[in-house]
């Protein structure tokens with residue numbers, strides 16, 4: 001039987017209701033009466049990420065979160081879990097802005113790549129960034145006009 005290479009390499013993924021959501025975000029969302037945006041993070045004040053009592057939670061922006069964690073010498077979840085070379089990741093994205101393709105390169109999920117890119121590019125929306133920079137996937141099959 002013949003399988004296309006891309007099909008073999010594509011990692012199977014699993015989604016719950018289409019998305020994975022942290023308990024702390026759900027609790028904070030209920031507290032403020034709306035869903036948190038992708039630019040909003042929930043920081044655990046006493047550093048214990050299992051302690052989701054409301055008094056231990058704090059909504060922060062990505063920038064604020066990085067500052068807090070730098071000042072207490074604690075790595076953020078992303079810094080702890082994944083180490084990407086900033087220039088390499090941005091280079092891949094500029095070459096081909098299809099996030100799922102980059103996720104295949106690193107064998108991790110798309111959300112991880114998206115998060116890392118948003119941090120490295122210092123933007124809240126990749127879509128917006130892509131549009132501003134005029135990035136698009138250039139099909140090799142298409143002939144140059």
Ligand SMILES: [Zn+2]
Pocket residue numbers: 042043044065069
């Ligand atoms: Zn935090």
